[in-house]
Amino acid sequence: MKKTIILSFVALSALSGCSHKQEQKTEDTKFVLSDSMQRMIKIDTASNCDVDNELSLSGEVGYNENNLVKVFPRSSGVVIDTKVSLGDKVSEGQVLAVIRSSDIAGDYSDLNSAEADLAIAKRQMDNAASLYKNGISSEREYTEAKQNYEKALAVKHKVQSVININGGGSASKDGQYILRSPINGYVVEKKISTGSFIRSDAGDNLFTISDLKNVWVNANVYEADIPKVKEGYNVTVVPLAYPDKRLTGKIEKVSQVLDPTSKAMQVRVILDNKDMLLKPDMFAKVIVTNDEGTKATCIPTAAVISQDEKNYIVLYNSNSDLRIQEITILKTVGDKTFISNGLNPGQKMITQNQLLIFNQLLNE
Numbered sequence: 556m557k558k559t560i561i562l563s564f565v566a567l568s569a570l571s572g573c574s575h576k577q578e579q580k581t582e583d584t585k586f587v588l589s590d591s592m593q594r595m596i597k598i599d600t601a602s603n604c605d606v607d608n609e610l611s612l613s614g615e616v617g618y619n620e621n622n623l624v625k626v627f628p629r630s631s632g633v634v635i636d637t638k639v640s641l642g643d644k645v646s647e648g649q650v651l652a653v654i655r656s657s658d659i660a661g662d663y664s665d666l667n668s669a670e671a672d673l674a675i676a677k678r679q680m681d682n683a684a685s686l687y688k689n690g691i692s693s694e695r696e697y698t699e700a701k702q703n704y705e706k707a708l709a710v711k712h713k714v715q716s717v718i719n720i721n722g723g724g725s726a727s728k729d730g731q732y733i734l735r736s737p738i739n740g741y742v743v744e745k746k747i748s749t750g751s752f753i754r755s756d757a758g759d760n761l762f763t764i765s766d767l768k769n770v771w772v773n774a775n776v777y778e779a780d781i782p783k784v785k786e787g788y789n790v791t792v793v794p795l796a797y798p799d800k801r802l803t804g805k806i807e808k809v810s811q812v813l814d815p816t817s818k819a820m821q822v823r824v825i826l827d828n829k830d831m832l833l834k835p836d837m838f839a840k841v842i843v844t845n846d847e848g849t850k851a852t853c854i855p856t857a858a859v860i861s862q863d864e865k866n867y868i869v870l871y872n873s874n875s876d877l878r879i880q881e882i883t884i885l886k887t888v889g890d891k892t893f894i895s896n897g898l899n900p901g902q903k904m905i906t907q908n909q910l911l912i913f914n915q916l917l918n919e
Contacts, residue, residue, distance in 0.1 A: 586915055588874040597907035598871050603900040604853035607844050607888040610783050612822075614774035614792065614841040616833045619825065623765035624737050625744075627755075629720065632656030634751045635731070639762075641745045645736040651762050652734045652747060658755075659730045662718045669711040676700075676707035740766040743835055765835075770828045772804075774841040775819035784809060784843055790824050791842040791889070794833060802826055802833075806843070844888065851885055852894040858906040859884070859892055860913050869912050871903040879916050880904075 588596070636653040639645060683700035686692035744763030747753065753761065772792055776784050786809050792802040808823040824841065826833065833839075859882070860867045870880045882897035898904075905912060 585875065586877060586912075586919060588877070588912075592908075592912075593874065595908045596905050596912070598903055599855050599858065599906045601852050601854050601894070601898050601900050601902050601904065603850055604891070604893070606849045606851050606885070606893055607891065608783065609888045610780055610843040610845075612774040612776060612780075612841040612843060614772045614824070614839045616794070616835055616837040616839060617771045617773055618743060618763075618765045618767075618835050619769050619771050622768065623740075623743070623763055625760035626651060626734055626737065626762040626764065627760050628654065628734070628753045629732060629755065630654070630656040630658040631754045631756070632658070632730070632732075632752075634747050634749055634753065637745075637747060637749055639742050639745070641742055643742045645740060645742060645764060647736060647739050649736045650733055651736055651742075653731060654734065654753065655731050657730060659718070659732050662714060663730070666711070666714045666718060669707065669714045673704070673707040673711050676704040680704040734761065736762075736764055738764055738766065740764045743767070767828055767831060767833075767835075770826055770833050770835070772824040772826055772833075772839055772841060774822050774824070775814075775817060776822055777819050778813070781820055783845060784822055785845070789844045791844070792824065792826060793840040793842070795838040795840070797832060800832065842889075852898050852900050853891050854894060854898065854904060855906050856887055856890050856892045858904045858909065859887075860910060867913065868898065869905045869909040869916070871905050877905075877912060877916060879913060 632654045633656075634652055635655050638650045638652060645651070680697075680700040680703070683692060683697040687694060687697035741764070742762060743765045744760070746759065747761045784806060786806050788806045790804050790806060792804060794800055794802070804824045804826045806822050807825045810821040810823075813820050822841075822843075854868065858868050860869070866882050866884055868880050868882055870878050872878075880897055883895045885893040885895040887893070
């Protein structure tokens with residue numbers, strides 16, 4: 556009997572020891588980042604940031620009016636040939652159009668008459684000078700002949716100046732003159748075609764040339780949002796044609812008047828356009844970012860995990876000390892998220908592949 560009791564006690568003690576070891580082993584088992592996982596993640600630190608405000612506006616791409624040239628007709632006439640089309644790239648001096656003008660033909664006719672009068676006046680002056688030198692005529696006669704020559708020369712210069720203004724070296728005696736591009740750029744506006752009749756007094760340009768190296772983006776700001784925009788504020792422009800492109804710039808000008816129809820105020824952004832992605836009249840979303848003057852804990856937006864209408868991050872203390880932390884989001888502005896509760900500046904979190912670790916921690 557005693558032997559049976561002793562054997563039972565030994566068996567119970569052994570069973571108890573195994574259970575204790577198993578429990579100890581379970582308590583000691585916890586998630587640890589492997590070497591391969593360490594190479595897959597990124598770690599960032601929460602900081603104390605100025606809270607940004609974001610305002611989304613509708614914008615439209617336009618020419619930089621400081622970098623375009625409007626080409627006007629020099630004289631009235633008929634367009635006999637156009638050499639370029641809308642959107643063409645042109646070089647300085649390239650022919651845009653050829654125009655035949657009765658005004659130019661008349662100017663050359665006047666020039667021929669002036670040159671003939673000048674030749675007659677010169678012969679008369681030379682004869683008068685010879686007669687005066689030989690004592691045959693008086694000094695008064697020579698002086699009058701010289702003055703007539705100078706008048707004829709002035710008339711020729713006047714007619715030549717008119718021709719230079721109306722066509723210069725590009726005009727010909729049959730009345731044709733050529734319009735050339737004054738700069739390198741693109742034809743962004745064309746208002747004529749072959750056969751069109753143009754009037755010099757109409758006051759309208761025939762072509763507009765712009766280099767498009769940089770463009771204006773004009774955006775409308777409604778009354779309630781006017782206090783939220785100022786010159787110098789950072790903006791992000793997302794063209795409707797390229798939704799994956801985010802172009803950065805600053806508000807360069809804020810209008811001081813509202814459009815009487817739309818009741819909106821315009822702001823202007825200048826953007827570099829070296830890749831020629833932006834075309835005039837394109838639509839774009841203009842996101843204005845400004846500092847609200849308050850501070851909050853901020854983290855990269857990429858670190859946030861949303862689940863069951865709650866937000867979490869994976870806190871990192873060491874490779875063997877990671878935990879899930881619920882956070883309260885104040886607002887998200889682009890790639891930055893502001894936290895009102897659950898995290899303090901200086902704490903570290905995982906910002907890449909954190910969902911894998913989150914699920915592992917959740918299942919422990």
